[in-house]
Amino acid sequence: MVYSKRVDGRKIEELRPMEAKAGVVKNANGSASFKIGKTWAIAGVYGPREVVPRFMANPKHGILRCHYTMMPFSGSGERIKPGRSRRAQEISMVMELALAPVVDLSAFPNSVVDIFVELPQTDAGTRCAAISAACIALADAGIPMKDMVSSVAVGQVDGTVVADLNYNEESYPAIVSDIPVAMLHNSKEISLLQMDGEISKQDLIKALELAKIATEKVYQLQVKALKEKYALEHNEDKNDRQ
Amino acid sequence: MSELLVQERSVVVPGEALAKGMDFLPGDNSYREKDQIYSKVLGLVSVSGRVIKIMPLSGPYIPRTEDKIIARVMDITISGWRFETATAYSAMLNVRDATTRFVKKEEDLSQILAIGDYAVVKIINVTSQNLIDLTMKEPGLRKITGGRIISINSQKVPRVIGRQGSMISLIKDKTGCDITVGQNGLIWIKGTAEGEMKAEKAIKLIEAKSHLEGLTEKMEKFLGESA
Numbered sequence: 001m002v003y004s005k006r007v008d009g010r011k012i013e014e015l016r017p018m019e020a021k022a023g024v025v026k027n028a029n030g031s032a033s034f035k036i037g038k039t040w041a042i043a044g045v046y047g048p049r050e051v052v053p054r055f056m057a058n059p060k061h062g063i064l065r066c067h068y069t070m071m072p073f074s075g076s077g078e079r080i081k082p083g084r085s086r087r088a089q090e091i092s093m094v095m096e097l098a099l100a101p102v103v104d105l106s107a108f109p110n111s112v113v114d115i116f117v118e119l120p121q122t123d124a125g126t127r128c129a130a131i132s133a134a135c136i137a138l139a140d141a142g143i144p145m146k147d148m149v150s151s152v153a154v155g156q157v158d159g160t161v162v163a164d165l166n167y168n169e170e171s172y173p174a175i176v177s178d179i180p181v182a183m184l185h186n187s188k189e190i191s192l193l194q195m196d197g198e199i200s201k202q203d204l205i206k207a208l209e210l211a212k213i214a215t216e217k218v219y220q221l222q223v224k225a226l227k228e229k230y231a232l233e234h235n236e237d238k239n240d241r242q
Numbered sequence: 243m244s245e246l247l248v249q250e251r252s253v254v255v256p257g258e259a260l261a262k263g264m265d266f267l268p269g270d271n272s273y274r275e276k277d278q279i280y281s282k283v284l285g286l287v288s289v290s291g292r293v294i295k296i297m298p299l300s301g302p303y304i305p306r307t308e309d310k311i312i313a314r315v316m317d318i319t320i321s322g323w324r325f326e327t328a329t330a331y332s333a334m335l336n337v338r339d340a341t342t343r344f345v346k347k348e349e350d351l352s353q354i355l356a357i358g359d360y361a362v363v364k365i366i367n368v369t370s371q372n373l374i375d376l377t378m379k380e381p382g383l384r385k386i387t388g389g390r391i392i393s394i395n396s397q398k399v400p401r402v403i404g405r406q407g408s409m410i411s412l413i414k415d416k417t418g419c420d421i422t423v424g425q426n427g428l429i430w431i432k433g434t435a436e437g438e439m440k441a442e443k444a445i446k447l448i449e450a451k452s453h454l455e456g457l458t459e460k461m462e463k464f465l466g467e468s469a
Contacts, residue, residue, distance in 0.1 A: 030300065048302050048330040059371060062330075102257070104282065107304065110373050111330035137285045139256050142301020146273065146282060147257035153441070186257055186280065223255050226284060230253045230299055 003158035007012065007168045013210055015164040015217055020132075020225035022140045030141025032225065034133035036152075037166055038123035040045040043133035045141040048111035067116045068130055074122045076167075091127045098131050098151065098182040098192035104144040113143060124167040125153045126208030128180050131192065136222050140229065149191060151182035151219035154207040156199045161206045163214040171197075179204075181211040185219050188212060189235070249327050250289050251301070254281045261296050269295030282462035303426045304398035305374050309365045310383070312326075312391065312424035313376070315358060318351050322350065328393065328426045335363060340378050360386040362422055382415060389420070389432025392442050394449045396427035401452040402445055406423065409448065409458055416465035417441040442466070 006012065016037030023032035028044035035041075051057040068078050068091040095115070105113065115137065118131040131151040138145060157164050158174035170178050177197030183190055190208075199207065244263025248254055258263045260272060261279045268274045269284045280399055281287075285296040291314030305311075305327065313325035313333060320338040337345050340354060355361060364384050367375040367466055378384065394402065403410050415423055421439045444465060448457065 029302070050330050050332075052353060093454075108302070140300060141282055142285075142298050144282045145256035145269065146280065148255060184257075186275075226255050227253050228427075230284075 003172070003174065006157075007172070008166060009018075012160060013213065014161045015214060016166065018221050020051060020136060020221045022136050022214070022225045022229040028137070028141070030040050030137045030139070030143070032136035033134045034129050034136065036129050038121055038131075039119070039125050039129045040121045041119050041126065041129040041133040042136040043115060043130070043132075045113060045115050045116045045137040045143070047064055047113035047141075048105065048108040048143075049114070051112040053108060053239060057110045059109050060106075061091060061113040062108035062113060063098050064100060064103055065112055065114050066092040066099070066134065066136060067114065068092045068095060068119075068120045068127070069117065070126065072121055074119050077222055091130070094127065094192055094194065096135060097150055099134060099138070101189065101191050102135075102145045102147045102184060103138065104146060113138070114162050116133065120214040124165055124170050124178070125180070127192075127194075130181070132183050132222060136225055139155065139222075139226055147186050148186045148219055149182050149184055149220055150215040150220050150222060151180065151192060152211065153178055153180045154211045154213040154214060155197070156203050156207060159203075160220055161203050163210050173211050179207055179211075181208070181215065183211065183215040185216075216241065244405050246288050246289065246294075250287055252287050253283055253284070254287055254296065256281055259285065260296075264404060265292060269293040271296035271298060280461045286408065298397055299328075301397055303327075305329060305333075305364050305365055305368045305372060306332065306425075307368055309425040310422075311363060311365060311426040312360060312386070312422065312428035312430055313363055313426070314360050315355050318355075318357060321356050323351065323380070326426055327374060328396075329372075331372045331374055333365070333374040335361075337376060339366070339376065342379060345354070355385055360391055360428075360430070362386060362424070385429055389430055390438055390442070392429050392431065392445065394427050394429065394445065396425065398449045398452045399423060399425055399427060402448050402455065404458060407463060412461060413441050413444050414457065416462075417444070 019035040021033045024033045030045040033042050072079050115134045128151040135149045148158045154163050155178040177199040179195045184193035244265030246261050258281045258316050261297050268279045281296050283298045287300040315323050316326045317324040325333045335406050365374040366377045366390045417437040417440045419437045422430040
């Protein structure tokens with residue numbers, strides 16, 4: 001049986017409905033909310049600020065530190081233990097590596113920029129949502145960046161290359177692969193590439209081509225979220241004048 | 243043939259292409275790659291002649307010499323005070339830059355500035371590692387007593403001050419408060435309780451509406467109404 005119709009009825013290259021907003025956490029220096037289907041990430045950026053513990057400080061440039069957390073109730077009912085886990089630690093690390101190529105902290109030696117990402121609801125593709133949210137939050141915080149990073153998963157379900165797998169597809173009873181990809185917008189460099197499952201060489205190439213189109217859609221939304229926040233301030237002003 | 247890809251005063255995001263061709267030059271917060279110029283921060287485009295620069299809409303305060311800032315004493319050392327500056331970096335105020343009078347060797351420095359005190363200070367030196375030296379020996383620079391301190395985004399400080407200080411003197415006139423604006427985004431307001439409240443509200447309003455043209459007239463109206 002070929003996987004021709006997706007479990008939620010999407011087209012093979014179609015992403016789940018997305019929503020993004022900048023500036024949702026007023027206390028933070030920059031923040032963002034990013035939703036893709038049922039997966040929802042909220043990112044808050046603090047800094048540049050003093051590094052604690054001190055030994056982590058780098059005198060040549062500032063450092064980037066990510067904290068990825070799934071909320072206890074975010075899964076499908078089974079309570080997720082809060083705090084650090086092996087998985088959260090790994091995802092925090094790959095997030096740092098995915099964002100590092102664009103963030104320029106050379107003007108802030110011995111400092112740290114902290115990115116906190118919380119996921120109130122999850123349905124596969126959390127690291128991608130986390131990276132996309134973190135990138136909006138970093139831009140909102142005014143951190144110098146040479147480009148934007150957009151992230152989405154692609155993969156293969158029973159021989160069909162698809163974009164943005166949800167949990168039901170990831171756990172489809174056949175050969176499945178899930179490939180989270182993060183891409184820089186201008187250079188199309190890949191800054192995150194991981195894989196679960198199996199895929200053939202041709203399908204992988206096809207999947208990465210699809211990732212280019214898919215991340216571009218995420219990028220458009222990220223830009224819209226950022227411009228909306230500041231355009232909104234313009235509009236409020238106009239309303240006040242009337 | 244060079245071509246500008248964005249409009250003056252439009253909002254751009256990091257990595258957005260600003261211009262094509264070699265005739266334009268990258269200014270503040272922008273960079274060139276091959277024949278294109280890209281933005282490096284979220285901000286407003288400003289073109290002057292051939293130079294394109296981006297005025298950031300948010301972001302951290304970057305310490306510069308000659309900047310007047312408001313800072314809090316975090317520690318007292320053998321030769322002076324260490325200040326928190328609302329940045330990632332602390333600043334040093336040496337005893338000889340703190341006061342014009344003679345300070346004896348065994349004198350208790352906390353009599354001059356205690357831990358937790360705020361002071362209006364000026365940056366006299368910033369190194370490449372962002373180590374900051376301060377002075378308190380010029381007119382207007384002193385320890386802060388009374389009043390309240392509020393904090394705003396440092397990128398909005400120019401709007402709070404206004405052209406040639408027009409905005410800040412308007413608030414001072416209308417509220418009868420003494421207001422000192424630090425370039426790092428900390429503001430000291432001192433006056434009557436009502437005046438301080440009004441000034442604080444006015445400043446927060448400017449921070450929120452800093453994009454508006456004709457902000458001074460708007461503020462005049464706001465301060466007039468609540469008087």
